[in-house]
Amino acid sequence: NAGVMQNPRHLVRRRGQEARLRCSPMKGHSHVYWYRQLPEEGLKFMVYLQKENIIDESGMPKERFSAEFPKEGPSILRIQQVVRGDSAAYFCASSPPIDREQYFGPGTRLTVT
């Protein structure tokens, strides 16, 4: 059973470009969470999704950021018009329905130049 997969592992974008981060949850997991982690800091919750539904996006900036988890395919975190402050590691985690721990993917390290 493959773990949580994220790609790309490293992404470099220039200011103003779009960044698209993908996450494939573990088989059988229907819950996906996205987190952002700045160097030397903890994980900051961004958004919680189930298939075709955004359950909680309270941690995600209202502008430039969006997330989806379609019926087929990976979950996507999209950052439009990236700025230097968006440089961070973005982790995706998945879990089975309710009451279980999350499993993290390897993360995507976004660098904005």
Add this chain to the structure above:
Amino acid sequence: GQNIDQPTEMTATEGAIVQINCTYQTSGFNGLFWYQQHAGEAPTFLSYNVLDGLEEKGRFSSFLSRSKGYSYLLLKELQMKDSASYLCAVRDRTSGTYKYIFGTGTRLKVLA
């Protein structure tokens, strides 16, 4: 509000025992998790407590007191590979949805 506090850094010697404390404030407590994160890597699950008491798993144990909003992670027989950040996370169920709130992590350095 929701808040999690844990020490920023700790240092211990190989073979020793170390206790990493975590205090939390949340309105909809639904479980406490500990994760280990090596530099540049993803967090990996260590333990889960939802009831008061001690959960033991090999060299690692985790304790929870819900009335005090307090947990600790105990690492025994420390090894060099235990040098990592240890993240305390609380699952909160407010407004009908689950959210995981992470502390900033405790960086543990194990010295030879």
